[in-house]
Each structure stands twice: as C-alpha cells, then as structure tokens.
Amino acid sequence: MITPRLEMIIKHVRGKKIADIGTDHAYIPIYLIENSLAGYVIASDINKGPLLIAGDNIKNHNLTEKIETRLGGGLSVLKENEADTIIIAGMGGILISEIIDADIEIAKKSNLILQPMNAQYELRKYLLSHGFKITNEDIAVEGFKVYNLIEAASGEQQPFENDFEYHVPHYLTSHKYFKNLYNKKHREFTKVIKGLENSNEPDTEKLNQYKNWLKELKKYEG
Numbered sequence: 256m257i258t259p260r261l262e263m264i265i266k267h268v269r270g271k272k273i274a275d276i277g278t279d280h281a282y283i284p285i286y287l288i289e290n291s292l293a294g295y296v297i298a299s300d301i302n303k304g305p306l307l308i309a310g311d312n313i314k315n316h317n318l319t320e321k322i323e324t325r326l327g328g329g330l331s332v333l334k335e336n337e338a339d340t341i342i343i344a345g346m347g348g349i350l351i352s353e354i355i356d357a358d359i360e361i362a363k364k365s366n367l368i369l370q371p372m373n374a375q376y377e378l379r380k381y382l383l384s385h386g387f388k389i390t391n392e393d394i395a396v397e398g399f400k401v402y403n404l405i406e407a408a409s410g411e412q413q414p415f416e417n418d419f420e421y422h423v424p425h426y427l428t429s430h431k432y433f434k435n436l437y438n439k440k441h442r443e444f445t446k447v448i449k450g451l452e453n454s455n456e457p458d459t460e461k462l463n464q465y466k467n468w469l470k471e472l473k474k475y476e477g
C-alpha cells in the first residue's frame with residue numbers, strides 16, 4: 256500500500272538504476288518499476304526475513320527481471336557507480352548517517368534520498384560536515400505523524416548559520432506542511448524541557464539549548 260510517506264519518497268526518485276537499502280517488503284521498488292519511474296532496482300536488506308518477503312512480493316508481481324534482491328548491511332551490497340540514486344528510508348537518522356559513513360565513497364557517487372524517522376538534526380549535521388550538500392527537502396503527513404525527506408549529494412555546503420536550522424532549515428518554513436512540522440518540534444522540545452526541569456539533577460546546558468531552540472521555533476508561530 257502506498258502511504259503519503261512512501262508517495263513522498265517515490266516523488267523524489269529519479270534515475271535509471273536505483274538502490275533501495277532496507278527495502279523490507281519491496282513496496283518502493285515494485286511501485287517504481289510498475290510506474291516506469293525506474294529501469295532497474297537493487298532491493299537490499301540486512302535481514303533475511305524481510306528480504307524473503309520482498310522476494311515473494313517481487314515474484315508475485317512478475318518483476319524478477321527488473322528488481323534484484325541482495326542480502327547485506329547498508330551500502331556494502333553496492334559497487335561504486337552501480338546506482339544513480341540510493342534510497343535509505345524508514346530508519347533512524349543516526350543509523351542512516353552510519354550507513355553512509357561506512358561506505359562514504361559509494362554514497363558520494365549517487366544521489367541520496369534519505370527518509371529519517373528521527374534524529375533529522377544529527378543527520379543534517381553529519382551530511383554538511385562530511386562533504387555532502389542538501390539538495391532538497393520535503394515533508395509528508397499521515398494523521399499526527401510528520402515525516403521528513405532529505406535529498407543529498409556529494410558537494411560543499413556552508414554550515415547553517417544558526418544551530419536551530421539543523422532542526423528546521425529556513426527553506427522548510429514555506430512548505431505547505433510546515434505547521435505540522437512546527438507542532439511536532441514544539442511537542443518534542445517542550446517534552447524534553449519538562450523532563451529536564453522535573454529531574455533532580457537537570458543538565459542545565461542541555462536545558463538551555465532546548466529552551467533556545469524553542470525560542471527560535473516560536474519565531475515562526477502563527
């Protein structure tokens with residue numbers, strides 16, 4: 256089933272040869288091929304179970320000629336220049352940065368479509384400090400859930416001027432779902448602040464950092 260989150264990912268995919276790392280049920284590769292959005296997809300997963308399900312789904316859709324499954328962790332399943340676009344979606348932002356870092360030369364040869372479920376701040380920091388530029392971002396909404404997508408490629412980008420921007424880059428403030436992102440970040444910052452304020456030995460540095468981020472966020476209230 257193609258949800259708004261998957262739809263967002265698919266909308267950003269371009270290229271003849273795509274790799275979907277952590278493919279799970281292979282929904283993304285199947286959709287890409289059936290809708291002529293990709294010529295060939297390498298669908299990989301670190302776990303045998305999901306890859307077996309992916310393989311069954313691919314067979315049921317008669318797509319074994321166009322979608323190849325590979326078992327393995329991260330980008331280790333790829334050779335340099337094998338995929339023009341690499342999708343890493345539905346995982347934590349820190350895991351995504353670790354996957355990129357483990358095979359950075361392979362990552363730098365492709366466009367990256369990253370869909371972190373959390374730790375977007377850390378992922379943006381990682382990208383900009385390791386020779387990647389962020390080329391595009393997007394937001395999808397499913398009920399109360401808000402999903403980020405980050406496109407990146409090898410290149411230089413100046414660090415963001417304000418640390419808060421690693422949470423909410425200025426260009427997202429004009430996105431049609433910015434209000435949803437605003438509310439999510441407001442909830443996140445407020446929860447951390449309350450937790451720290453209620454703790455017996457609050458980490459004052461962390462508390463001040465979160466208070467400052469909340470203050471920066473509130474500039475976009477309304």
Ligand SMILES: C[S@@+](CC[C@H](N)C(=O)[O-])C[C@H]1O[C@@H](n2cnc3c(N)ncnc32)[C@H](O)[C@@H]1O
Nearest residue numbers: 276277278279300301302305327328329344345
């Ligand atoms: C939550 S699913 C996301 C599936 C799909 N990409 C999506 O966005 O809907 C995460 C998948 O990533 C796989 N995975 C986790 N760590 C991985 C890694 N280091 N390399 C490859 N696959 C990984 C898991 O086995 C699981 O099937």
